[in-house]
Amino acid sequence: MIIFDGVTKRYQDGTVAVDDLSIEVPGGAITVLVGPSGCGKTTSLRMINRMVDATSGRILLGGRDVREIDPATLRRGIGYVIQHAGLFPHRKIVDNVATVPYLLGWNRKKARARAMELIELVGLDPKLATRYPFQLSGGQQQRVGVARALAADPPVLLMDEPFSAVDPVVRTGLQDELLRLQSELRKTIVFVTHDIDEAIKLGDTVAVLHTGGRLAQMAGPATLLSEPVDDFVREFLGRDRGIRRLSFISAKDVRLDPAPADLAVDDDDRPFGLRVDGRLVPYGTFDPESDSMRAALDAALLSPDGTAVAVDGDGRVLGVATREALDAVLRKYAGGLPDQRAPADQGASAGEGAPA
Numbered sequence: 001m002i003i004f005d006g007v008t009k010r011y012q013d014g015t016v017a018v019d020d021l022s023i024e025v026p027g028g029a030i031t032v033l034v035g036p037s038g039c040g041k042t043t044s045l046r047m048i049n050r051m052v053d054a055t056s057g058r059i060l061l062g063g064r065d066v067r068e069i070d071p072a073t074l075r076r077g078i079g080y081v082i083q084h085a086g087l088f089p090h091r092k093i094v095d096n097v098a099t100v101p102y103l104l105g106w107n108r109k110k111a112r113a114r115a116m117e118l119i120e121l122v123g124l125d126p127k128l129a130t131r132y133p134f135q136l137s138g139g140q141q142q143r144v145g146v147a148r149a150l151a152a153d154p155p156v157l158l159m160d161e162p163f164s165a166v167d168p169v170v171r172t173g174l175q176d177e178l179l180r181l182q183s184e185l186r187k188t189i190v191f192v193t194h195d196i197d198e199a200i201k202l203g204d205t206v207a208v209l210h211t212g213g214r215l216a217q218m219a220g221p222a223t224l225l226s227e228p229v230d231d232f233v234r235e236f237l238g239r240d241r242g243i244r245r246l247s248f249i250s251a252k253d254v255r256l257d258p259a260p261a262d263l264a265v266d267d268d269d270r271p272f273g274l275r276v277d278g279r280l281v282p283y284g285t286f287d288p289e290s291d292s293m294r295a296a297l298d299a300a301l302l303s304p305d306g307t308a309v310a311v312d313g314d315g316r317v318l319g320v321a322t323r324e325a326l327d328a329v330l331r332k333y334a335g336g337l338p339d340q341r342a343p344a345d346q347g348a349s350a351g352e353g354a355p356a
């Protein structure tokens with residue numbers, strides 16, 4: 001766990017970047033710091049690994065005040081990922097990833113073997129290991145940045161807008177990959193972004209900061225969407241709060257009716273169209289086991305008759321969900337939602353960079 005205890009940072013010119021910030025960052029989870037430009041996100045992050053020292057207050061890492069720990073030692077135990085990856089341009093990818101193991105005095109063979117493991121772990125083709133950073137795409141470079149930060153298996157990972165410089169499609173892929181990695185590695189991650197959609201998608205907990213480095217609200221993403229504490233947070237969350245909350249409701253409780261005879265299926269029971277007036281028209285599907293109500297409603301809206309076709313993990317028809325059946329589930333959650341999104345939505349995007 002990381003604790004900010006009344007932390008203030010005043011830069012030499014008098015700018016107060018962070019003002020009396022007290023938050024608890026839980027271990028083994030992703031905590032996102034989000035807020036408008038200049039609200040002190042980066043400063044807060046850098047005070048954890050002492051790239052910036054707090055003016056007053058304390059930051060405790062595993063119960064120890066970070067100011068009592070030698071900065072170099074501290075940083076070796078904390079992975080750090082930044083925008084544009086910040087790779088060493090004249091080092092091959094494998095040697096970039098092995099940076100911290102080399103610093104820790106590992107022999108070259110062991111450090112490179114570890115680097116190769118990580119290159120695969122972050123979903124990169126091992127053949128890229130012998131290239132130089134300029135020979136990789138932006139998204140690939142960011143993956144290398146994540147691999148490098150993980151090389152010495154640090155318990156804590158600080159990520160400062162790591163995916164901001166890539167296009168929305170690549171960005172979605174990187175976000176999904178981070179969630180997949182985190183489900184295996186369970187690091188304590190502090191993630192900075194100015195993008196509320198990214199915050200909602202990635203954060204187990206989201207801290208919204210005001211300009212001046214003051215905490216506006218810290219909560220799980222579903223709570224944040226359903227109960228913003230004030231107008232600042234409400235406006236920062238933007239429109240579609242209600243729709244976005246649907247990502248946090250599983251579709252597994254939707255009542256299914258038998259599929260109608262006019263649903264065309266192949267020999268394996270996989271649907272391929274709905275017969276309407278002698279024509280086959282497309283419709284929407286969802287998987288009740290892994291999809292959210294957002295996906296189920298999306299499927300219903302895409303279907304000509306307003307029902308969503310439910311399929312299993314192999315794409316075989318399970319039945320259909322009528323509007324009434326979907327509505328019955330929504331009514332159950334009218335009062336509040338769990339801060340636990342449907343499994344598939346942790347990785348999925350509902351288009352245009354939205355957090356699904």
Ligand SMILES: Nc1ncnc2c1ncn2[C@@H]1O[C@H](COP(=O)(O)OP(=O)(O)OP(=O)(O)O)[C@@H](O)[C@H]1O
Binds near residue numbers: 013017035039
């Ligand atoms: N070295 C510095 N000297 C003086 N002021 C600084 C310094 N670094 C940052 N600041 C100021 O502190 C405030 C917070 O900056 P910080 O970079 O932490 O914000 P941020 O929320 O990460 O912003 P962004 O989203 O734009 O990156 C800003 O007003 C910034 O101008």
